[in-house]
Amino acid sequence: MPELPEVETMRRGIAHLAGLRIESVVFPRDTVRPLSMQPAAETMQQRLVGRMLAAVHRFGKRVAIELDERERVGREWLVIEPRMTGLMLVADPPTQTHLRMEISLESRQHPRLLFWDRRGLGTIRLLDERGLTAACGPDRLGPDGLVVTGDELHERLGQSRRAVKVALLDQQAVAGIGNIYAAEILFAAAIDPRVPCSRISLARWEQIAAATRGILAEAVRMEGSTITDETYKTADNRSGQFQLQHRVYGHEGEPCRQCGMAIRRIVQTQRSTFFCPECQWHHRRRCRRL
DNA sequence: CGTTCAACCTGGGCGC
DNA sequence: TGCGCCCAGGTTGAAC
Numbered sequence: 001m002p003e004l005p006e007v008e009t010m011r012r013g014i015a016h017l018a019g020l021r022i023e024s025v026v027f028p029r030d031t032v033r034p035l036s037m038q039p040a041a042e043t044m045q046q047r048l049v050g051r052m053l054a055a056v057h058r059f060g061k062r063v064a065i066e067l068d069e070r071e072r073v074g075r076e077w078l079v080i081e082p083r084m085t086g087l088m089l090v091a092d093p094p095t096q097t098h099l100r101m102e103i104s105l106e107s108r109q110h111p112r113l114l115f116w117d118r119r120g121l122g123t124i125r126l127l128d129e130r131g132l133t134a135a136c137g138p139d140r141l142g143p144d145g146l147v148v149t150g151d152e153l154h155e156r157l158g159q160s161r162r163a164v165k166v167a168l169l170d171q172q173a174v175a176g177i178g179n180i181y182a183a184e185i186l187f188a189a190a191i192d193p194r195v196p197c198s199r200i201s202l203a204r205w206e207q208i209a210a211a212t213r214g215i216l217a218e219a220v221r222m223e224g225s226t227i228t229d230e231t232y233k234t235a236d237n238r239s240g241q242f243q244l245q246h247r248v249y250g251h252e253g254e255p256c257r258q259c260g261m262a263i264r265r266i267v268q269t270q271r272s273t274f275f276c277p278e279c280q281w282h283h284r285r286r287c288r289r290l
Numbered sequence: 291c292g293t294t295c296a297a298c299c300t301g302g303g304c305g306c
Numbered sequence: 307t308g309c310g311c312c313c314a315g316g317t318t319g320a321a322c
Binding site for chain 3: 002003006081119121122169179180227228231271
């Protein structure tokens with residue numbers, strides 16, 4: 001589920017916990033998958049208890065909770081990657097069964113910070129400065145989608161023969177776009193998702209960048225897209241509202257709101273792509289207001 | 291090198 | 307009711 005707008009909403013929903021100290025940490029379900037948790041639960045607990053949450057950051061589709069300095073280790077970051085079904089919560093989780101992490105904080109109200117993940121594809125990592133750079137630094141993640149420019153997209157993708165929709169999902173090129181927002185961005189920019197990057201002019205990369213910033217900012221303002229409950233909720237258990245603004249994603253067969261033509265669904269690199277075959281035909285280049 | 295694909299998981303929805 | 311299949315907001319390492 002979570003793409004940039006949802007993860008940013010999670011970040012904002014837990015940011016007020018900064019300044020509090022960790023009282024206890026529980027990993028209720030053994031997530032033994034090697035990649036899902038590093039280091040192992042016991043080590044993780046030892047290194048977390050007693051630490052203060054210094055700040056809450058976002059890198060692409062990841063939340064990074066900065067921890068205060070500790071002797072010998074220095075500053076560390078608890079990096080959570082929700083992937084498909086992970087949720088950062090301060091509210092009660094949808095079920096007890098897929099609760100992956102529960103952090104209790106020292107405060108009168110005894111707030112808890114939870115990571116709940118139905119499918120269990122999400123990851124929890126505790127990283128030092130070097131690890132953070134390796135995982136979330138500029139070698140791994142491109143410019144953030146909220147601020148990416150046409151020049152940057154052109155430079156990073158202009159030579160690629162990949163279809164533009166596929167390329168926009170490449171986190172190394174631009175960070176934060178996922179399957180929903182790729183579709184909505186290309187509709188807003190009136191670009192055919194099948195067009196190879198190498199055939200896109202600089203002017204059109206500017207359009208795509210503007211649409212990226214605009215759609216993502218609007219989606220953040222509306223606290224993300226809740227398509228089905230239990231896949232995405234805000235940290236305090238409210239639904240996002242941007243799904244009401246989706247023009248193509250999930251609307252296969254419905255008439256386009258611009259032109260009336262039926263929205264199509266195709267598959268690109270094993271994932272659904274939704275688009276309007278009229279408004280996003282590659283011989284057309286109308287610029288659309290966001 | 292760039293690009294594609296199966297695998298990692300659980301669960302909802304649909305047709306039979 | 308139940309079974310089998312397809313689908314789902316992401317990323318990775320191996321294979322082309």
